[in-house]
Amino acid sequence: MKKVFKWVGIVVAILVVGFFALNLFAPKPANVEDQEMANAMQGMYMGDSTQSDLVETEKGIVYNGKVVPVDTFYYSKDPTLTFNDVYVKEGDIIEKETILFDYKIDDSIDSQIQVLEKDFLNMKQDLDDYYTRVENLKQEIAQADKSDKVYVNYLEVELNNASKHIDEVKVNWINAEAKIEKLKEMKTDGKIKSDIGGLVYKVNESTSIDPSSKTGSAYIVLYSTAKKVRISVSEYEYQLVSPGQDVEVTIESTKKTYTCKVLSVDLMPNNLETEDTSYYNVEIEIPEEVPYGYSAIVTVPKQ
Numbered sequence: 001m002k003k004v005f006k007w008v009g010i011v012v013a014i015l016v017v018g019f020f021a022l023n024l025f026a027p028k029p030a031n032v033e034d035q036e037m038a039n040a041m042q043g044m045y046m047g048d049s050t051q052s053d054l055v056e057t058e059k060g061i062v063y064n065g066k067v068v069p070v071d072t073f074y075y076s077k078d079p080t081l082t083f084n085d086v087y088v089k090e091g092d093i094i095e096k097e098t099i100l101f102d103y104k105i106d107d108s109i110d111s112q113i114q115v116l117e118k119d120f121l122n123m124k125q126d127l128d129d130y131y132t133r134v135e136n137l138k139q140e141i142a143q144a145d146k147s148d149k150v151y152v153n154y155l156e157v158e159l160n161n162a163s164k165h166i167d168e169v170k171v172n173w174i175n176a177e178a179k180i181e182k183l184k185e186m187k188t189d190g191k192i193k194s195d196i197g198g199l200v201y202k203v204n205e206s207t208s209i210d211p212s213s214k215t216g217s218a219y220i221v222l223y224s225t226a227k228k229v230r231i232s233v234s235e236y237e238y239q240l241v242s243p244g245q246d247v248e249v250t251i252e253s254t255k256k257t258y259t260c261k262v263l264s265v266d267l268m269p270n271n272l273e274t275e276d277t278s279y280y281n282v283e284i285e286i287p288e289e290v291p292y293g294y295s296a297i298v299t300v301p302k303q
Helices: 002-025 032-046 109-143 149-188
Strands: 060-069 072-075 082-086 099-104 191-193 198-203 220-224 227-234 246-251 257-265 279-286 295-301
Touching (some): 060 246, 099 220
Antiparallel strands (some): 060 227, 072 220, 082 099, 198 220, 227 279
16 A cells, blocks of 8 residues: 555656746747736836837938928918909929019009109108208307397297207108108019019919918918928937038939938927927928929938
8 A cells, every 4th residue: 555655756746847848948829918927027127118119220320301492482462452463374394584473553552653743842842941940040049148038948848849840750751761662662662573583383362271281371372492301300310410411312102212411400400399309390402403392211321
């Protein structure tokens, strides 16, 4: 009987050892709880880390960008003037100083200017008369009997009035000059010309205007023919880019690659009002042959 118990004990011991060996060396199922525990342990011993969207290659850090115009001009109608006609349409490529649209000019502008210019002659004569009057009154006051207070007081009042008239004529003179300048501007501003040569992107004839959008509220939107690529870099790579720096730009659709210079790096982030990581706009030159809106891959070399 003792031998039987002995053999049973041996068998049990073998089974227990086998069970622990199986659990020790056999692969464990990768269930969710096990994976979460492994991640937590790794974070404790190796430090927690977050994945980044940053793409790096042997050449440098890669960004996605878009081809946009270097300059955009917005032309709105003056509600105080009477609109006449428009002389461009969407899609036109125009030269600098091209007439975009104009206003109907008041035919009486020239006559109003002539009347004001003639008033200048009258005002000049008035000034000469009052200046002479002032000098004469000053002499009379100097020569008057100071004991005759009534007469001296009369001369001083007249002198004060003459000086006051001089100031009034000067004010009228300035106002007349301003009116003439305004009338000339109205006559000149009858024709609204383009500040640059470029593409007429938008002629907004719609009555539903979006005041929150420059493109939606302007009557005409003009894009420059000169173009640039705009990318956005985070605060962690901000020091890697600077104006004048060479970067590699590849146009996705054409597969053409250019070596271009960084034009500018914004000082303020484009998401300043958020609590997220700050991102800054960086603008890069691109040949005019590349169409507006094309997607670009920009590689900034590592420093």
